[in-house]
Amino acid sequence: MRNTTLCHIEKDGKYLMLHRVKKENDMNRDKWVAIGGKFEDRETPEECNRRETLEETGLTLGETRYCGIVTFISDKWETEYMHIFHSLDFSGEIKPCDEGELCWVDKKEIYNLPIWEGDKIFFRLIEENAPFFSLKLEYVGDTLINAVLNQKKIEL
Numbered sequence: 001m002r003n004t005t006l007c008h009i010e011k012d013g014k015y016l017m018l019h020r021v022k023k024e025n026d027m028n029r030d031k032w033v034a035i036g037g038k039f040e041d042r043e044t045p046e047e048c049n050r051r052e053t054l055e056e057t058g059l060t061l062g063e064t065r066y067c068g069i070v071t072f073i074s075d076k077w078e079t080e081y082m083h084i085f086h087s088l089d090f091s092g093e094i095k096p097c098d099e100g101e102l103c104w105v106d107k108k109e110i111y112n113l114p115i116w117e118g119d120k121i122f123f124r125l126i127e128e129n130a131p132f133f134s135l136k137l138e139y140v141g142d143t144l145i146n147a148v149l150n151q152k153k154i155e156l
Contacts, residue, residue, distance in 0.1 A: 002078060005049040006036040007085040008067075008126055009059065014104040016057065017113070018097060032105070032113040036082075045083040053090075056097050062089030067126055068133035070118070075140050086126050117144040121154065 009016040017032045037052040039045075050061050070082040094102055105113065107127065111120055118137035125133055138146035147154040 001081065003039040003045075003048070003081045003083065004036055005039070005045055005052055005083045005085060006034040007049050007053050007061070007064065007087060008034045008123070009053070009057075009061075009090060010086065010088050010107075011104065014106050015110060016059075016094075017103055017105045017110070018056065018100045019103060020100040030114060032110070032115050033119070045085075049083070049085045054092075056099065057092075057102060058095030059090045059092045061087050062091065063087065064089070066132070067130070068122065068135060070122060071134070071136040072118070073136070073138045084122055084126070116142075117156075118147060121147060121149070125149075 016035060018035060019032050020030065035053050035056050036049070037056065039048045040051070043051070045066065046064070049064065053059055053061050064085045064087040067084040067086050070084060072080040072082055096102075107123075110123055116137075116139075118135070118139075121137075122133075122135055125135075134150055136146070136148040137144060144156060147156060
């Protein structure tokens with residue numbers, strides 16, 4: 001089991017997204033994902049979020065909102081707890097990322113990109129400013145087969 005963060009950095013109605021095209025054997029290969037990565041030893045979710053954002057983008061986060069936790073279960077990949085953040089407050093200049101291409105994407109266009117189907121659920125929760133949530137997503141391959149939000153099954 002691993003812990004990761006995802007930060008949805010927003011500016012002018014757009015999210016900063018990472019098109020994962022540079023790493024081999026990447027579970028997110030060719031998908032568009034939010035900024036984030038794996039916890040280091042002794043890090044809190046907030047510390048990991050700030051470090052990963054700085055490493056991947058060159059941006060320093062200011063105020064962030066800890067939105068929820070996603071339990072990602074897959075038949076191909078290890079179980080992952082993804083700590084979801086949202087931020088409108090950042091400084092610095094975007095630098096190239098060694099994991100893919102960074103791009104500001106209009107929030108309405110996100111749903112048309114190749115993203116994980118379950119990501120659409122937590123994008124909606126962030127947009128709705130939902131209270132802290134727990135979301136369980138189960139996949140077979142790239143197909144979402146089960147989603148449970150705050151202990152209630154979501155119809156797919």
